[in-house]
Amino acid sequence: MKRSVADETAPAEGACNLEVVGIRKEYPGATALDGVTLGFAPGEVHALIGKNGAGKSTLVKILSGAVQPTAGRILVRGERVRLASPRDAFAKGIATVYQELSLVPEMTVGENILLGRMPTTWGGVKLDRRRAYAAASEILASLRMDLDVRAKVSGLGMATQQMVEIAKAMAGEPSAVLLDEPTSALARDETESLFALIARLTARGVTVVYISHRLQELPRVAHRVSVLRDGKLIGTRAIADATPGVIAEMMFGDAMHKTPPAVALARRKPVLEVRGLRRAGRLRDIDLTLHEGEVLGLAGMVGAGRTELLRAISGADRLDGGSIRIDGREVGRPSPARMKALGLGLIPENRKEEGLVLELSTDDNVCLANLKRWARAGVIDRRRRRAAVARTVADLDIAVSDPERKVSELSGGNQQKVVIGKWLNTAPRVLLFDEPTRGIDVRAKQQVFQIIADLSRRGIASIFVSSELEELLDVCHRILVMQEGRITAEVEAADVTLAQLFALCVQADSRSAAS
Amino acid sequence: MRMPKLPPLLAKGMLEAILVLLCVVFAFTAEGFLSFENLLNILHQIALMGIVAFGMTAVIIANEIDLSVGSLVAASGCLLAFLVYKGMPVVVAIPVVVIAGALSGAFTGVMRVAFQVPSFITTLALFTAYRGVALQLTGGFALTPFPSWFETLGGRIGNVPVPAFVLLAVFALMHFLMRHTTFGSAVYAVGGNEEAARLSGIRVGLVKVLVFATLGGLTALSGILTASKVMAGSPMVGTGLELEAIAAVIIGGTSFTGGVGTVRGTLLGVVFIGVIINGMTLLDVPSYNQLIVRGALILAAVLINRLQETQA
Numbered sequence: 001m002k003r004s005v006a007d008e009t010a011p012a013e014g015a016c017n018l019e020v021v022g023i024r025k026e027y028p029g030a031t032a033l034d035g036v037t038l039g040f041a042p043g044e045v046h047a048l049i050g051k052n053g054a055g056k057s058t059l060v061k062i063l064s065g066a067v068q069p070t071a072g073r074i075l076v077r078g079e080r081v082r083l084a085s086p087r088d089a090f091a092k093g094i095a096t097v098y099q100e101l102s103l104v105p106e107m108t109v110g111e112n113i114l115l116g117r118m119p120t121t122w123g124g125v126k127l128d129r130r131r132a133y134a135a136a137s138e139i140l141a142s143l144r145m146d147l148d149v150r151a152k153v154s155g156l157g158m159a160t161q162q163m164v165e166i167a168k169a170m171a172g173e174p175s176a177v178l179l180d181e182p183t184s185a186l187a188r189d190e191t192e193s194l195f196a197l198i199a200r201l202t203a204r205g206v207t208v209v210y211i212s213h214r215l216q217e218l219p220r221v222a223h224r225v226s227v228l229r230d231g232k233l234i235g236t237r238a239i240a241d242a243t244p245g246v247i248a249e250m251m252f253g254d255a256m257h258k259t260p261p262a263v264a265l266a267r268r269k270p271v272l273e274v275r276g277l278r279r280a281g282r283l284r285d286i287d288l289t290l291h292e293g294e295v296l297g298l299a300g301m302v303g304a305g306r307t308e309l310l311r312a313i314s315g316a317d318r319l320d321g322g323s324i325r326i327d328g329r330e331v332g333r334p335s336p337a338r339m340k341a342l343g344l345g346l347i348p349e350n351r352k353e354e355g356l357v358l359e360l361s362t363d364d365n366v367c368l369a370n371l372k373r374w375a376r377a378g379v380i381d382r383r384r385r386r387a388a389v390a391r392t393v394a395d396l397d398i399a400v401s402d403p404e405r406k407v408s409e410l411s412g413g414n415q416q417k418v419v420i421g422k423w424l425n426t427a428p429r430v431l432l433f434d435e436p437t438r439g440i441d442v443r444a445k446q447q448v449f450q451i452i453a454d455l456s457r458r459g460i461a462s463i464f465v466s467s468e469l470e471e472l473l474d475v476c477h478r479i480l481v482m483q484e485g486r487i488t489a490e491v492e493a494a495d496v497t498l499a500q501l502f503a504l505c506v507q508a509d510s511r512s513a514a515s
Numbered sequence: 516m517r518m519p520k521l522p523p524l525l526a527k528g529m530l531e532a533i534l535v536l537l538c539v540v541f542a543f544t545a546e547g548f549l550s551f552e553n554l555l556n557i558l559h560q561i562a563l564m565g566i567v568a569f570g571m572t573a574v575i576i577a578n579e580i581d582l583s584v585g586s587l588v589a590a591s592g593c594l595l596a597f598l599v600y601k602g603m604p605v606v607v608a609i610p611v612v613v614i615a616g617a618l619s620g621a622f623t624g625v626m627r628v629a630f631q632v633p634s635f636i637t638t639l640a641l642f643t644a645y646r647g648v649a650l651q652l653t654g655g656f657a658l659t660p661f662p663s664w665f666e667t668l669g670g671r672i673g674n675v676p677v678p679a680f681v682l683l684a685v686f687a688l689m690h691f692l693m694r695h696t697t698f699g700s701a702v703y704a705v706g707g708n709e710e711a712a713r714l715s716g717i718r719v720g721l722v723k724v725l726v727f728a729t730l731g732g733l734t735a736l737s738g739i740l741t742a743s744k745v746m747a748g749s750p751m752v753g754t755g756l757e758l759e760a761i762a763a764v765i766i767g768g769t770s771f772t773g774g775v776g777t778v779r780g781t782l783l784g785v786v787f788i789g790v791i792i793n794g795m796t797l798l799d800v801p802s803y804n805q806l807i808v809r810g811a812l813i814l815a816a817v818l819i820n821r822l823q824e825t826q827a
Contacts, residue, residue: 340716357707371697
């Protein structure tokens with residue numbers, strides 16, 4: 001068997017609980033996985049990392065039986081298997097715990113753990129609850145989880161539910177457990193008890209495949225880390241050797257970013273000032289100032305609080321403290337309607353769920369945030385409105401055959417431009433862009449960047465959130481780094497490299513260590 | 516399931532096509548169906564339900580529901596009778612009742628917006644409570660304090676039924692409101708995607724309260740016409756009207772999941788139900804069978820709408 005050079009820490013041949021050999025997955029027009037070979041040893045926690053689209057989730061889907069590989073082999077305890085469905089994968093010893101929990105809230109812990117496998121009596125007619133609870137208790141005891149099997153799941157905290165989910169996975173006595181972003185919904189102290197549970201799993205020889213965006217927690221939980229990029233395995237490292245610098249280089253390669261827009265931005269008038277913003281459990285002591293025409297980036301890992309910050313500023317979520325000033329005047333009780341009146345708009349993260357009304361036309365969506373603009377005494381002037389929509393469509397280069405047709409017929413990139421157009425029609429002073437380039441093609445991305453740059457020239461300020469650090473460096477003048485709901489660093493985009501910015505996002509939080 | 520394909524023209528105007536076909540069939544089989552007088556009759560018969568259905572259209576487009584309208588028709592008529600009985604001039608009592616109807620609609624909206632009580636639950640409770648109000652106001656019997664001119668409102672001027680024209684006026688008003696005003700656009704946005712509407716700075720709560728208030732006011736109007744028709748405040752009128760109105764809205768192509776539908780479609784749905792009832796009555800179809808046909812019709816209409824959706 002040919003082994004990749006980078007695979008230097010691989011366990012000895014035949015010693016793997018789970019192995020993938022030359023796995024390929026092709027979708028029409030795209031290769032999601034390009035010949036990945038990887039072995040997972042008994043008792044190890046093996047972290048899989050990579051940027052969005054690197055192929056992590058495709059690999060997880062293949063291992064959990066949800067999708068079939070185009071080519072390649074999967075081996076469980078050295079034996080070749082075909083995983084026809086999630087149920088089949090579970091039966092063959094691979095259990096998956098998904099990011100969205102799959103517990104039934106109104107059922108008890110015990111019932112959930114044995115869901116679909118409840119013991120019965122009376123010849124299979126009656127559920128045998130006593131036996132079920134005994135079996136569930138045994139599983140919990142073996143994991144040293146102190147939990148009442150008769151407690152309703154809906155009354156448990158997120159972290160406990162997560163552990164019930166893992167106990168459920170363990171009920172099938174798997175060789176490998178896949179954990180997909182298990183900590184994304186957990187608070188810091190909750191992750192510690194999760195890690196302790198993971199340690200107990202590995203002590204029993206189970207392999208844990210651990211997918212996470214929270215790279216800073218890997219040294220506390222993982223033994224080895226494998227990096228995927230563009231569907232290929234870049235390499236595997238023992239966790240002790242995986243410094244942030246090494247990881248950054250493996251994740252991003254030597255891709256150079258363009259020099260950021262050379263705007264000699266004399267610090268102009270501040271338009272938006274946020275002081276001491278708090279939202280319980282989400283945001284702590286946020287201070288930021290945005291100037292006229294400035295493009296301010298927010299960097300950070302998933303769950304760092306970037307989306308929460310934009311939503312809080314736009315009035316979408318309630319605040320627990322702090323102040324927001326626009327043009328030096330304090331905004332009392334911010335709401336989306338109030339912030340819009342003051343010239344601030346949010347282009348939300350999920351355009352289909354929060355940005356658009358999919359049942360309505362392009363025309364209606366473009367006008368959604370400023371219905372009054374083309375109306376007199378509440379009566380819409382269709383002709384004027386149609387002309388205005390035509391202008392927006394032309395300005396933003398939205399490819400739409402008929403604006404009267406449903407907006408759901410447009411491509412992702414064009415839909416995103418409709419959301420942006422909706423806010424441009426409110427004559428904004430500040431726009432908040434939350435992951436505006438997610439799921440849109442390269443050309444549309446460039447157009448979105450161009451729009452932001454044009455706005456900047458017209459004095460309209462933007463806050464730009466993206467998980468693609470390259471994009472932040474390309475688009476922004478200044479970048480704030482967020483971790484765990486706080487701003488932990490501020491840099492000029494021209495002064496940092498990609499690797500430096502990445503290190504700022506994942507490094508142990510120096511401020512919290514000091515406090 | 517894979518849906519069969521329809522030719523595009525038929526797919527778009529399916530309901531209209533069936534309605535025309537139905538009229539043609541009745542024109543040949545039912546004597547007197549096609550006379551001008553009978554057509555006005557049809558409008559007269561369905562007017563009281565149709566007025567409510569137009570308001571209901573807006574409520575359903577806003578992704579809400581109101582089950583209390585049948586009882587509110589009775590309560591409004593009884594309130595009118597009660598006020599007149601207590602000495603209030605009819606011309607004063609009418610606007611008072613309409614405003615009371617709008618306020619009770621607004622109450623449902625406030626429960627929904629301020630306390631997150633689903634409108635289904637609130638209006639289910641009001642469905643019962645309003646019937647009680649009607650009985651309470653009249654002591655359980657029909658109250659008959661009205662002057663004789665009041666009869667014309669729910670009856671005829673010469674040969675022309677007044678409610679038919681109220682129906683058309685309410686149609687025009689609601690069509691304009693939903694199609695040509697910022698309020699109408701906001702209703703579609705709120706019903707289609709409440710969160711997107713909220714984040715676009717639309718005042719979702721206000722829109723919902725106003726939509727319910729509009730329906731409440733129209734329901735009161737229907738109640739007033741009903742009181743005129745029977746020349747009494749009767750606590751037992753309007754039973755089942757809420758379901759008929761909802762049926763007309765659904766037949767007219769409005770989506771039960773919100774954001775989609777037209778007042779024009781509801782007019783078709785209302786006329787459709789009217790034509791069926793009228794035609795079958797002229798043909799002496801027993802009323803039990805009429806109910807079966809009407810039930811089948813609602814299902815058929817929903818299936819047709821599904822067909823159209825899958826091909827759009």
